[in-house]
Amino acid sequence: MITIRHGNDRVNVHKNPDQLTLIAAKNGEGDCISVQQDVKCYLSMVGVGTVINYKMSSQRYAWLQVLKGAIKLNDQPLSAGVGWVKVT
Secondary structure, eight states: OOEEEETTEEEETTSSTTSOEEEEEETOOTTSEEESSSOEEEEOOOOTTOOOOOOOOTTOOEEEEOOSSEEEETTEEEETTOEEEEOO
16 A cells, blocks of 8 residues: 555555555645645555546646646546656
């Protein structure tokens, strides 16, 4: 099991497979780690053939990092170690 730790905080990414799990956010929304920045950080363990949709404001920035395996983002292949950024 992958566990994110910060002090006594833990986030189980296996609890909701194939979904985005909020792991860090300003003021620690829900069960996530509290950070002092206006961010939302998600982690997901995605199975083959899974589609995840995420709608974001045009006023925000996004960074996607592939840790293991490969994915397609809007039909663009990304593999482990490759990052993608959206800047508006």
